[in-house]
Amino acid sequence: MRLFPILSVALVPVLLSGCVASKIVTAPFRAAGTVVETAVDATTQTQSEREEDLGRKVLAERKKQRDLCLDEAQNKQERRNCKEAYERDD
Numbered sequence: 001m002r003l004f005p006i007l008s009v010a011l012v013p014v015l016l017s018g019c020v021a022s023k024i025v026t027a028p029f030r031a032a033g034t035v036v037e038t039a040v041d042a043t044t045q046t047q048s049e050r051e052e053d054l055g056r057k058v059l060a061e062r063k064k065q066r067d068l069c070l071d072e073a074q075n076k077q078e079r080r081n082c083k084e085a086y087e088r089d090d
Helices: 003-015 018-043 047-072 076-085
Strands: none
Touching: 047 076
16 A cells, blocks of 8 residues: 555656656755845845945935924024035935
């Protein structure tokens, strides 16, 4: 009774062509390699990505400074000066 499953598993590569059998055998390894490559790519950062992140941080900090300047302004002229000082960030 146990001989049938063992025999059927052993005959699968013989019954399938070499190309199909090799794809079936190598598929799990290819999938694992793809997962590893994707994980490594997700954790690494290129120079341009680092520069973009830094640029976003700098712009966010300047926006905070502008908002603080506008909040502390006591008249229209001071608000206008704040807007002019940070107008390139809009």
